[in-house]
Amino acid sequence: MKKVPKILFIILVLIFLYAPILILAVYSFTDATNIGQVRGFSLQNYVTLFGTPELRDMIVGTVVLALGSAALATILGTMGAIGAFYSKKRVGTFIGTLNRVPVVNADVVTGFSICILLVVVLGIGKETYVPLVIGHVVLAAPFVFLSVLPKLKQMDPSLYEAALDLGATPARALRTIVLPQIASGIVSGFALAITLSLDDYFIATYTKPAMFDTISTYVVNATKGSQTTIKTALWALSTVIFVIVVLIVLIGNLRGKKKEGMA
Amino acid sequence: MRLSRKTLGIPYAVFLLLFVAAPLLVLIYFAFTNGSGQFTLANFTGFFTDPNTLGTLFYSLCIAFVTTLVCLLIAYPTAYILARSRFRRSGVLIMLFVLPMWINFTLRITAMKEILTMIEGNLAYWPFLNSVIGMTYDFLPFMILPIYNTIVRLDDSLIEAAKDLGANDRSAFFRVTLPLSAPGILSGIAMVFLPAMTNYVVLDMLYNSTYIMGSLIGSYFSAYNWHGGSMIALILLAIICIFTLLTGGDEEDTRTGGTHL
Numbered sequence: 001m002k003k004v005p006k007i008l009f010i011i012l013v014l015i016f017l018y019a020p021i022l023i024l025a026v027y028s029f030t031d032a033t034n035i036g037q038v039r040g041f042s043l044q045n046y047v048t049l050f051g052t053p054e055l056r057d058m059i060v061g062t063v064v065l066a067l068g069s070a071a072l073a074t075i076l077g078t079m080g081a082i083g084a085f086y087s088k089k090r091v092g093t094f095i096g097t098l099n100r101v102p103v104v105n106a107d108v109v110t111g112f113s114i115c116i117l118l119v120v121v122l123g124i125g126k127e128t129y130v131p132l133v134i135g136h137v138v139l140a141a142p143f144v145f146l147s148v149l150p151k152l153k154q155m156d157p158s159l160y161e162a163a164l165d166l167g168a169t170p171a172r173a174l175r176t177i178v179l180p181q182i183a184s185g186i187v188s189g190f191a192l193a194i195t196l197s198l199d200d201y202f203i204a205t206y207t208k209p210a211m212f213d214t215i216s217t218y219v220v221n222a223t224k225g226s227q228t229t230i231k232t233a234l235w236a237l238s239t240v241i242f243v244i245v246v247l248i249v250l251i252g253n254l255r256g257k258k259k260e261g262m263a
Numbered sequence: 264m265r266l267s268r269k270t271l272g273i274p275y276a277v278f279l280l281l282f283v284a285a286p287l288l289v290l291i292y293f294a295f296t297n298g299s300g301q302f303t304l305a306n307f308t309g310f311f312t313d314p315n316t317l318g319t320l321f322y323s324l325c326i327a328f329v330t331t332l333v334c335l336l337i338a339y340p341t342a343y344i345l346a347r348s349r350f351r352r353s354g355v356l357i358m359l360f361v362l363p364m365w366i367n368f369t370l371r372i373t374a375m376k377e378i379l380t381m382i383e384g385n386l387a388y389w390p391f392l393n394s395v396i397g398m399t400y401d402f403l404p405f406m407i408l409p410i411y412n413t414i415v416r417l418d419d420s421l422i423e424a425a426k427d428l429g430a431n432d433r434s435a436f437f438r439v440t441l442p443l444s445a446p447g448i449l450s451g452i453a454m455v456f457l458p459a460m461t462n463y464v465v466l467d468m469l470y471n472s473t474y475i476m477g478s479l480i481g482s483y484f485s486a487y488n489w490h491g492g493s494m495i496a497l498i499l500l501a502i503i504c505i506f507t508l509l510t511g512g513d514e515e516d517t518r519t520g521g522t523h524l
Contacts, residue, residue: 009341009344013360014360016337017403018363019378020371020374020375020378020400021363021366021371021374023374023377023378024373027377034380034381035378035506058373076275079272080276081268082268082271082272083269083275084272085271086269087272091272093274094276098284099284104453104457105503106457106458106460106503108477108480108481108496109480109499109500112492112496113287114282114286116492117282117285120489121289137278138282138283141275141278142416145275193363195365198367199368201368201369202464210477215367215369219369219373220468223369223373223468234329234370234373235374235377238373240368241366241367242366247366249362253354253355253358
């Protein structure tokens with residue numbers, strides 16, 4: 001392929017990926033109720049977004065759920081990875097195989113099966129938030145497991161043995177030798193767990209309390225409703241999230257560069 | 264008791280047994296029983312004799328197939344150009360294509376819906392086309408990333424060797440680069456095909472359609488028909504198993520790969 005068509009193709013794909021978000025971002029700063037209307041500048045959508053208790057609760061609830069379930073998933077997944085890595089091969093394979101199930105399974109099936117077991121069979125009420133939190137931990141913990149495991153494989157096994165020989169207890173050797181070595185895997189597992197929880201619709205819809213909404217379930221209901229103030233306030237939300245994601249990626253990239261420069 | 268490294272795995276193993284294995288067993292039990300707990304094949308035969316559910320299965324397969332194909336046709340050239348460009352070392356360009364993955368998908372679909380509504384007026388006129396556009400928009404990054412990751416790791420000397428041995432650009436591409444990027448293509452297909460079969464929210468948001476496999480579960484769920492819903496979930500699970508075996512299923516690489524900044 002020649003150079004110009006190549007660049008043109010890349011630009012077209014980028015337009016496809018970004019045009020909807022960016023156009024929505026532009027319109028979020030107007031008082032238009034539909035894309036395409038020519039209207040004046042307005043911050044009304046942002047006022048509604050941050051001023052409506054219902055919207056604020058929904059955003060805070062989503063973030064708290066994501067942080068909480070990601071923390072649980074990170075602890076469980078990391079312990080699981082360490083345990084599976086140092087256990088007999090058969091036990092490790094067993095945990096690894098079960099761990100793969102939620103990864104390849106459709107979220108609809110995962111959410112539905114958890115709902116059947118916890119809500120229908122065991123009778124745990126959805127309003128306790130227990131099914132929802134467990135659902136999100138099931139969604140995220142396998143990915144934490146998968147991002148920690150490679151770090152354990154890369155580690156020099158003699159370091160841990162050396163610590164024990166020098167008199168450290170196993171708990172201390174784990175804390176001071178193993179954990180620092182796998183820390184990067186734990187951190188990226190935690191980040192992944194947060195994004196999975198934030199993006200989830202299917203598990204939440206089958207396990208959430210009736211009065212609680214995550215961003216996903218709220219948006220899906222709002223697109224069917226006819227309240228235009230809510231609809232356009234969500235344009236503002238989309239813009240805010242876009243800016244936050246861009247900032248995180250930029251900071252992550254810059255810090256990555258710095259590390260490379262120092263090494 | 265001494266704390267050993269092995270015992271650390273016990274809580275997670277118990278967690279997986281309780282909340283991954285047990286729900287699936289309950290799902291199987293529910294799929295083959297009726298409301299009073301008796302064994303029955305009615306849910307199974309019901310699915311395969313009802314023209315409505317069979318039609319939904321066929322329609323979802325069509326949507327998933329076309330979406331996967333469109334994603335592949337856009338993603339392969341994109342990944343190829345990016346992976347062989349001068350900028351590949353920096354990883355900034357690929358970041359641009361992965362970034363949308365981190366924006367809540369319902370908000371992205373809302374954005375796409377507004378744009379399509381402006382262009383077409385009523386989205387229900389071209390349901391199939393709009394489904395494919397919406398899903399392609401949603402899943403394209405998941406196809407680009409694994410293909411990019413395989414091509415970027417390709418050993419350049421293999422391509423040079425092919426050319427030294429007399430291959431022109433075309434045959435070097437078709438006989439060296441393309442076969443070697445097959446693992447990336449396969450995991451990309453797994454990342455797109457299965458969600459496209461089950462992600463009913465995209466269609467639901469775009470034009471209030473529920474004519475797709477995943478939404479059958481949703482409709483049984485709202486009707487409190489756990490047994491019928493379990494059967495649909497089980498059939499989906501079977502399709503997923505077959506598909507994962509066929510593609511080798513390396514998708515954890517892809518989903519995790521995205522966050523390694």
